[in-house]
Amino acid sequence: MTKSIDRPQSASRRSALKTLGAAGAAATLPLWARYTNAQTAEPIRIGFQKHVTGIGAAYGRWYDRTSQAAVAKINAEGGINGRMIELVTEDDGTDPKRGAEVLEKFANQSNCDVAFGTLFSHVVIGSAPRAGELKLPYFVVSEGHHVASGMLNRWTLQPGITDVKSQVQAMAPFVSNNLGKKVTMIFPDFAFGHDHRDYFSKAIEAQGGQVLEMIAIPPTETSFTKYFPKIPRDTEVIYHVMVGPAVLTFVKEMGEFFGPSRPEIFGFIDSLEAVDLSSPGLDFLEGTYFWEGMPRYLQPDAADYVKSYRDAVGVDENGASTEDAKDVSTAAHMFGCWETLHIIKAGMEASGYSGPGDRQALVEAVEAMTDMPAGIEHPQGAKVFNGKTHQVFGSQYISQVEGGKLIVKHTASIEDTLYPDEVDYTTQSF
Amino acid sequence: MEFGPYLMLAMLEGAVLAAVLALMASGLSLTFGVMRVVNVAHGEFYMLGAVMAWFVAHLVGGGAAIAFIAAAVIAPLAVGAMAAAADMTILKRIDYDPERTIVATIGLLYVIQQVTLMTYGADARPVEPPFNSRIALPWFEWGEEGLALYYPWGLSTTSYKLFVIAAAAVLILAVRLFMTRTKAGLIMRATQLDSEMATAFGIPVERVYAAVFGIGAGLAALAGVLIVPVQQAHYLMGGDALLLSFIVVIIGGLGSMAGTIVAAILIGMSDGIISVFFSPTLAKILATLLVALVLVFRPQGLFGSRPR
Amino acid sequence: MSRSLILHLGLIAVLFALNFVLPPYAHGNIARVMTLAVYAIGYNIAFGYTGLLSLGHAMFFAAGMYGAGLLLRFTDMGALPAYAAGLAAGGALALAVGLLALRTAGVSFMIVTLMFSQAVYLAILYFGEWTRGDEGFVIASADRMIAGVDLAAPQARYLVAWGLFSVALMFLLWLVRRPSGRVFVAIRENEDRARLLGYDTFRLKLLSLVISGVISAASGAAYAILFGYAGASFAGVQYSIFPMLWVLLGGAGTVIGPFLGTLFMFYLIDLSSGLTDAYMLIAGVALIGLTLFAPQGIAGEIRRRFWKDLP
Known part of the structure; x- marks a missing residue:
């Protein structure tokens, strides 16, 4: 029962020595030499947990495209410390048990340097304990509050996407100032929905608003009309967030329920992520508002780096695939993969990462990060990383449907998204 | 919303669910009744119906109505043929052994899901209904001037949802007539009563089984086509539908067509109505326990007579 | 008799020896397979030996997982007492469900257990305040210690899983050779006759x-403590179907079958997912193939062809 920290758990001895030798040599060379050395050095292997099958498959497809695009870009620019990145993709089946197994595979079989993952919170939470035990840095792109809540461990970080708590509380000022004070919330009756319920109702009350009714929809539900009568008559704003394959039914039936006289509607784009806004039955959304992690439609004032990012991923101006206009992206979340891979690069370069023995140094290097300026590495916008809670904070977008497109109307500042620390991972041992 | 209109809305929604469920479950009931096998892949035939409706709608031009009619013809036939082929290549060879059929149909379920995922993809895709207008419904109240009609906020349905209810009723009636009035139906019922005796009388039981399995799957596919303009086609949509139709078939009494229909109405309506009184997830828990307890105290189902 | 004892003790010895030679990835996998094979062994007693076709065993698995997991999350009682509580929770739930569900038989029993299990699953979501619903929760590493031994360490985890598996396997071997075990089989084969012989079959x-x-x-409970996570997906329908698949693949009504089935299914998915994204297709075809060509499952086929009295 050895618990040595620096034991290279994954690599067979020979390949580990080869890796160390090559990378060590690369690190001592000047930059231009690293670049030319890149073709011969052992690649940096990043294990990618992908939702190929199961309920998260639509997200998995776009997480994959974004990640591949980021890897291609980083490699074209010379890789990390002169070494190419190789993405090792495994299907987690959108299942926490398989997720944990896949993580073991990364660490113990495919010799990955770090693991990088995935959207659905239960997969992250099921996998994270194994990441801690394997001492494998695990970068998640999940938007769950699990990292910052202190539930996970020092090896799990979320530097590329903001968490649901900060997203939700940043919406309250806009909703209460522009849409109304009396809110009815509709959310799925499980942990993700409960986070929305708890954090938003607190935040809207702080703004002088009030939640009239909270309608929790059972996760197995496929038809929704029967829940809408619970919406009180004096509701000024509907706040909705749904996930899963039934989202389009949900939004459509909401439109059929209200007919011509609807209250203001504010939703999280999760309710329509990967769904075409011009789908039949969605006309009623004209004029309603959505939270977006990153705008789906190319905005008129978009910066050049946003355009470059979108071109690299292969997204057209409507947020659909450039190859198939019906294939709508998960724009509000997938940018997190792009940014996370760039943070892994930055962390590895700052720590002089040369092999699995430097994993701890990599985590410490990422923990030391603070400001992340907007740019091609961070196309969603500027961010502030909190090394203690392992969670990043950034701007949030509120868009209105105009002519069938989402137009950004308000950008919540980073300050709006901050909340007191709930954990200090840096005090935990590795 | 006030109680009366709310209840009416819940019942309308329940009726749509009941209609689709009755159609799908009568397919399951048919295979179970005649062949005595549990077809775990039944939900996947339902899903295939919905997915094919999407494909047909995108290949056939000429507007939503023509595409819908084409889908309603093509999808059940294609799915039925596929199921009959599966019956002849797999189920026949394992001799309709109950346990092995469960494993084999689970295998079939994996294959169908994966092939759908690879060809159709992971998205939930909508199909346009042939017609769909919102119908606001009136409610009455005792006002100063006696009985008066008014239109409460949100009390509405769509013409397509009403069509689903009517279409399912017609189709189920057609199946019933087919079983009772035609020679093919007679043969099926004979096989159901005693397959050995049927063989002795020269009925080609194997072909009857293939036909029954195909028809059962076709009914599920038809249910899928009907529901897809209301919900969307998604490659995992078969799971919950399968569970519900299982429940319906068992509650109705194994192999009893009439029982299946009544149970579908009961389950569909109660799903809507219980949600009026309880918080939704609690309602689901109670409804689930209720089904379990009905079976505990009436194991043969509501209409089954065969003691087990 | 002695031949079968040698087989099962031999399996236990081989698994013990593997602890020292397996590469890390396989080492972790076998630990997990052994933990889950215990689930399959439990399922096999009801289904394989007694003929109770349940589609709701996930509720018992979840009772153990949450019985232990919730106590560890909210109290400081330590892993061993929590584990015992998990077992008690599973037993109590099985008693309550059995008293009601066993009034039915056959497909009705299948549906009743499915319904009860679904109610347990929904209840886990409904009480999300404590269970964190579908997200589940992590069991802190400090709580995963028994007598100062860290169960998260690979060796300790493997040996605990091995010990648990060995106990379950030998218990089953002992049980099926006892009179009550034989009556279980009699009930499976013909319940009426067993009743006529004077057994209280209920x-x-x-x-x-x-x-x-x-x-x-x-x-x-072992999964929760060894792998540090409890989540609602383990209470879902798939986790009721899995043990049935494992048992049917390995050989229903055999002692060694559940382990073989669990191992086979794990590697079928793990290896084929390395070849293609479409590993479910391969798994599906393999399942169909097994029903066609090895209908009694792996161990059942061995029994049919080579070893008539394999228990």
């Missing part, structure tokens, strides 16, 4: 289901 079926529930809970 009581015996209840006993079988409770034993099955406790062993399933033993697996669930």
